[in-house]
Amino acid sequence: MTEPAAQPNAAEIKERAAEWLQRREFWTWSKENQAELDAWLAQSSAHEIAFIRMEGAWNRTMRLGALRQPMRQSPRETRHRWTFILRSVAAGLAVAVIAGASLAYFNHTPEKTFSTTIGERKTLKLADGSSIQLNTDTQLKLRVDAGQRHAELLRGEAFFDIRHNDHVPFIVVARGHRVIDLGTKFLVRADRGDLEVSLVEGKARIEVLNKPGQSHSAELSPGDVAVASAGSLSVVRKSQAVLATEMSWQRGVLIFDNATLAEAVGELGRYNRRKFVIADPAVARRTIYGAVPATDVEAFIRVARSVMGLKVEQRNGEIVFSQ
Amino acid sequence: MGDTPEKTCNSAGAAGPGARVTMADLKAWFAQEVLPLEAKLIQYLRRNWRDKSEIEDLLQEVYVRVYDAARKELPVSARAFVFTTARNLLINRFRQQQVVAIDAVADLESLEISADDPAPDRAVIAHDEFRRLQAAIDRLPARCRQAVLLGRIEGLTGREIAQRMAISEAAVSKHLTRGMSLLSDLLHREPGESDPS
Numbered sequence: 001m002t003e004p005a006a007q008p009n010a011a012e013i014k015e016r017a018a019e020w021l022q023r024r025e026f027w028t029w030s031k032e033n034q035a036e037l038d039a040w041l042a043q044s045s046a047h048e049i050a051f052i053r054m055e056g057a058w059n060r061t062m063r064l065g066a067l068r069q070p071m072r073q074s075p076r077e078t079r080h081r082w083t084f085i086l087r088s089v090a091a092g093l094a095v096a097v098i099a100g101a102s103l104a105y106f107n108h109t110p111e112k113t114f115s116t117t118i119g120e121r122k123t124l125k126l127a128d129g130s131s132i133q134l135n136t137d138t139q140l141k142l143r144v145d146a147g148q149r150h151a152e153l154l155r156g157e158a159f160f161d162i163r164h165n166d167h168v169p170f171i172v173v174a175r176g177h178r179v180i181d182l183g184t185k186f187l188v189r190a191d192r193g194d195l196e197v198s199l200v201e202g203k204a205r206i207e208v209l210n211k212p213g214q215s216h217s218a219e220l221s222p223g224d225v226a227v228a229s230a231g232s233l234s235v236v237r238k239s240q241a242v243l244a245t246e247m248s249w250q251r252g253v254l255i256f257d258n259a260t261l262a263e264a265v266g267e268l269g270r271y272n273r274r275k276f277v278i279a280d281p282a283v284a285r286r287t288i289y290g291a292v293p294a295t296d297v298e299a300f301i302r303v304a305r306s307v308m309g310l311k312v313e314q315r316n317g318e319i320v321f322s323q
Numbered sequence: 324m325g326d327t328p329e330k331t332c333n334s335a336g337a338a339g340p341g342a343r344v345t346m347a348d349l350k351a352w353f354a355q356e357v358l359p360l361e362a363k364l365i366q367y368l369r370r371n372w373r374d375k376s377e378i379e380d381l382l383q384e385v386y387v388r389v390y391d392a393a394r395k396e397l398p399v400s401a402r403a404f405v406f407t408t409a410r411n412l413l414i415n416r417f418r419q420q421q422v423v424a425i426d427a428v429a430d431l432e433s434l435e436i437s438a439d440d441p442a443p444d445r446a447v448i449a450h451d452e453f454r455r456l457q458a459a460i461d462r463l464p465a466r467c468r469q470a471v472l473l474g475r476i477e478g479l480t481g482r483e484i485a486q487r488m489a490i491s492e493a494a495v496s497k498h499l500t501r502g503m504s505l506l507s508d509l510l511h512r513e514p515g516e517s518d519p520s
Contacts, residue, residue: 026481
């Protein structure tokens, strides 16, 4: 290997990357701008790396987006509030907090969209004590003020732990259906074809949007899972154990209870950008039992190799499982 | 010791000749596997290199080597690959130097790279992350912080931030650039370790 010429001026390249990123994030951004950025990135690996690094850090500050705090405070107070927020999330989950002061904020801009990237999780805490956990690759629009509590699940999956309020029902809209809480913990999943609502605790009602009180609605009790598509609504029952398994993502793990490898890999694919390929149908039907970290692909590969005795290769950026 | 150990910890996966990593995979891999090592890597470079003003450039060179090598195939262990690359780079640099600090080389040669360090507990990572986020924001210069928070927390555009702060758009642009740049150091490194020089 020949010694590459020393890359000069790391600091300068860093500033340049930051300059590009803020232009893209905060100002009008045209196709021409993108082409200029692409050209700059193509100039050297150092440019590309600096930009990836800048984006990486900036994306991590995204969770700040959920911290609604009044802006005009003395630095001292700001620090104090931060510390408070930190203490309240010391439990260690990736948590976004909507502090008590948020109501004033929401009065100005009543609607706010929260989202997670692939592999990310986020918890929104509402001033009324309710909380919403967003799973991987999820987008949720939230409108909360004194008169209404309204959420729209645009994609992905979310777990709602709602403090019931007779006067201000909590309503979740997803895929043309509406879920109305009657004192509840429930899970809404809209990442596949059908909408799935699983009731964990309390009571809730699901109905077709804009047709309240019609036959196309159902009351859910714990263990009920409503599966709704455009034309149908059915309710099946799942045991608490199965529900608990399906909610294990809240702890960052995926639990497979005799799932086929195809199912397991499909589930893992929701949390990771890497592509999985099963080269052989017989391998796809093999079943597995156990828990793996949702975002740790390497751990899954180790299990496939050592426990299932499979061959795992990384080919063209794909992870290929075979006999 | 120290000749071409990069090879030994490269991927064992049997990618065919000419197999190439896609750009998206390469970027994702770099962001997820390599960048989280930055704090440790900086620490390692600082410990083994006397001239602190060269650390940033050394870091960049390690990154470029790792990134370019990974274009062909993603290493199985990012950690082992990154630190081996760093060590080789330092060894080459030492050899090019007229005066070599003996103790530094000794330290370098005896470095053991463990690919299997137990991953810290997830709860600890998350807690750390918040501590770091707080510390990072707190350490931004006041106007910088204000611009970043207006952008990140209130979701304002550059133009709106300019109106709110009653400053020019060019000034907002400067604050945001500086804010992002500082945050990238503060967040990728241990708090208290990044002294913007």
